[in-house]
Amino acid sequence: MNDVDFIGIFLDEAEDLLQTWESSCLEVEKELSAEAINELFRVAHNMKGSSASVGLNEFSSFVHKIEDTITLFKDDLSLATPDRIGLLFECLDIFQSWISGLRDDIEHKEATQDILDRIMIKPFIKNESTASFGFFDEPTKSAEEPDESNHNKDLGTLLIESGHATPEQIEQAATIQQRPIGEVLVAEGLVPKEAVEQTIAKQKKQQKGKVDETIRISANKLDELMRLVGELSTQQSIISHAFKSNTMDSAICRKAISLSEKNLKDVQSFALNLRMQPLSQLFQRMERIIRDTGRKQEKLLSLSINGESVELDKSIIEKIKDPLVHLVRNAVDHGLEPNEDRLEIGKNQTGHLSLTAYQEANAVNIVVEDDGKGMDPNLIYQKAVDKGLTQRPRESLSDSEIFKFILMPNFSTKEEVTDISGRGVGMNVVKETVDKIGGQLKIASELGKGTKFLISLPTNVSIAESILVSIDHKPYAIPILELKEIINLREYEIQQRTQKGRMVCIRNKVYPLVDLGEFLPDLESCHIPTTPNSVGLILQIEEEQVVFSIDSILGQQSVVIRALEGKLADLKIFAGACILGTGEPSMIIDMNQVGREYINRQ
Amino acid sequence: MQDNEPVDDSNVNKYLVFRLDSELYGTDLLSIREIIEPQKIKSVPLTHDYFLGVINIRGEIVGIIDLRRKFHIPAEESEKSAFVIFEIPGSQPIAALVNEVVSVLEIEPNDIDSATIESHIDQRYISGVAKSKLGLINIIELKQLIEDDEIIINREKDQVA
Numbered sequence: 001m002n003d004v005d006f007i008g009i010f011l012d013e014a015e016d017l018l019q020t021w022e023s024s025c026l027e028v029e030k031e032l033s034a035e036a037i038n039e040l041f042r043v044a045h046n047m048k049g050s051s052a053s054v055g056l057n058e059f060s061s062f063v064h065k066i067e068d069t070i071t072l073f074k075d076d077l078s079l080a081t082p083d084r085i086g087l088l089f090e091c092l093d094i095f096q097s098w099i100s101g102l103r104d105d106i107e108h109k110e111a112t113q114d115i116l117d118r119i120m121i122k123p124f125i126k127n128e129s130t131a132s133f134g135f136f137d138e139p140t141k142s143a144e145e146p147d148e149s150n151h152n153k154d155l156g157t158l159l160i161e162s163g164h165a166t167p168e169q170i171e172q173a174a175t176i177q178q179r180p181i182g183e184v185l186v187a188e189g190l191v192p193k194e195a196v197e198q199t200i201a202k203q204k205k206q207q208k209g210k211v212d213e214t215i216r217i218s219a220n221k222l223d224e225l226m227r228l229v230g231e232l233s234t235q236q237s238i239i240s241h242a243f244k245s246n247t248m249d250s251a252i253c254r255k256a257i258s259l260s261e262k263n264l265k266d267v268q269s270f271a272l273n274l275r276m277q278p279l280s281q282l283f284q285r286m287e288r289i290i291r292d293t294g295r296k297q298e299k300l301l302s303l304s305i306n307g308e309s310v311e312l313d314k315s316i317i318e319k320i321k322d323p324l325v326h327l328v329r330n331a332v333d334h335g336l337e338p339n340e341d342r343l344e345i346g347k348n349q350t351g352h353l354s355l356t357a358y359q360e361a362n363a364v365n366i367v368v369e370d371d372g373k374g375m376d377p378n379l380i381y382q383k384a385v386d387k388g389l390t391q392r393p394r395e396s397l398s399d400s401e402i403f404k405f406i407l408m409p410n411f412s413t414k415e416e417v418t419d420i421s422g423r424g425v426g427m428n429v430v431k432e433t434v435d436k437i438g439g440q441l442k443i444a445s446e447l448g449k450g451t452k453f454l455i456s457l458p459t460n461v462s463i464a465e466s467i468l469v470s471i472d473h474k475p476y477a478i479p480i481l482e483l484k485e486i487i488n489l490r491e492y493e494i495q496q497r498t499q500k501g502r503m504v505c506i507r508n509k510v511y512p513l514v515d516l517g518e519f520l521p522d523l524e525s526c527h528i529p530t531t532p533n534s535v536g537l538i539l540q541i542e543e544e545q546v547v548f549s550i551d552s553i554l555g556q557q558s559v560v561i562r563a564l565e566g567k568l569a570d571l572k573i574f575a576g577a578c579i580l581g582t583g584e585p586s587m588i589i590d591m592n593q594v595g596r597e598y599i600n601r602q
Numbered sequence: 603m604q605d606n607e608p609v610d611d612s613n614v615n616k617y618l619v620f621r622l623d624s625e626l627y628g629t630d631l632l633s634i635r636e637i638i639e640p641q642k643i644k645s646v647p648l649t650h651d652y653f654l655g656v657i658n659i660r661g662e663i664v665g666i667i668d669l670r671r672k673f674h675i676p677a678e679e680s681e682k683s684a685f686v687i688f689e690i691p692g693s694q695p696i697a698a699l700v701n702e703v704v705s706v707l708e709i710e711p712n713d714i715d716s717a718t719i720e721s722h723i724d725q726r727y728i729s730g731v732a733k734s735k736l737g738l739i740n741i742i743e744l745k746q747l748i749e750d751d752e753i754i755i756n757r758e759k760d761q762v763a
Binding site: 474475520521562564565566567568571573574577579583584585586587 | 642644645646647648649656657658661663665690693694696751752
């Protein structure tokens, strides 16, 4: 293990600790208790120790100072004023950005002076001693024995006190001191420049490795996985023995084959399970953001969170974070009315927000709901017309169709731009991100009552129940979940409307009919839409339903999606590739992308 | 790679010599991961014609290009062929179809003549011609060529037509 590995371990640990920090801060804010303060102290103390042990001295020294402040809170709870608790939240932000910075560059640093100036409690600043040298004495010593630490004043403080230097001068000197040690050494003529450069090059080489992402997994899960793999290898050896001794048809061998199939399925679902994480961390972060936004806007609010134990694939959780942040901020900023307005219209002065997650058969839904002013469809429609986004008459659009306009690029109804939200780029980014993960975004709103955003997400990304289809005599896989319905086109009447537009009438409803092969042009064998297409796939594209025709369905299989890497990754129409039962590779068509391209062609 | 790890000297200056049609080509042996028997290729739409598609190498999905088409060498379908798999650092490996893998030769840098050659291959990727017991060998930077290569058709450009 090298330094980078150790720092990686520390960073994982620190992330866990910061979770605790965050929840304790939220708790302290609700109700000041000695336990919560103790918890904060414990987190700071652990983080200080472990960061110092991996050589992150500046981080450690910063934590040390924060820890000192918390120590004072411990002794006297009255010191923990709401303002100071607010500062603990700010510390959290610094810790978090510091830690994420360290993942990319183990030399990463954050500016801490400003927060330290504000968080250090006055009588304490004088006693603040050796921390700036990255030296540690007993964690609580400087707090408990202030007299002793008085002897350890740093040089700057001493110079100021003795009148040899002004605080400004010291500040300036400190800035100079922050230059890289190499530069100082060269400038002082202590070390030849070449030697420093060589060493720096060497140092960079050693540090090049980025810190790997890790997931925490319970040891029980791993044991179970090991057991399954062990069984599998037993069955495999039975089968290979049978193969060698030509007794493949024996009962024991057949049993081993069927058992191994079952075990393999278990291993597969187990392996997928390893990536599943509860939403609690994500929701905790949202709670924090809602709190901060509410404060900034001076809006009273209450929050209810449900379903934080629902699990999602880790990669999806990471991707959904930013869109969710945007939605909750919007809910507080635009959704909830100012306190006085709420009173005036007879609502409870305290706005209510709810963040809910629940599991459905193949999807996890996350709902952000507020009881604020809601959205006015007429206002949005007018704005959409002004911006040239639609020419359709108001009557032909349903409210939910109108709400979709806010998801379009550059649409913003709020005139003034606040520092929290309202730059008019947000909602379309939310939609894009949700689309990219293969999820869906739904909006419901009632004027005066509130707004509800529902994000529906696939539970995992790596296995998809798919139909195998043939298009231009080539097999492709299409995830079933993306389809609304599969129909036999021969049973329905197809009408040629214009030279290219065909329509099909299904149960008295007319749908546009499009050849799916048109989206997959192949240079070698140009797509010929002459085949009497027999199967239609009904796809929901925004408010519209469109039928895509294909040659035939070859079968059904749950496929393991392998992401396309490198240059092939730019082929957006494919969600990935998979390997069919025959051992042949096949591309997986992303029907959502087909839908988007269909819209673009209109 | 050479400067921080002890490298097995025996592979330096070694070239994989392969045949396309009747010409011999050589490329740096160290960039090659493995050579496999031809297998079924699944074609991928929206790609250039020399990009044959993807193959399944022990569960890994790897793209394959046809060097004959890439170099505009008339291809005879009946020709025997082999797949050469290139390791591309930081990305998926890429396979190349060649007619035949001939041998592995050690060629000293001095033996490579850097005279410019009239050919369909971009001059940037040709390091020169080497004389060897097998005859003249075109030394090409195949890995570089594959890495720089555009596989996907730029749809904005092509869709105008």
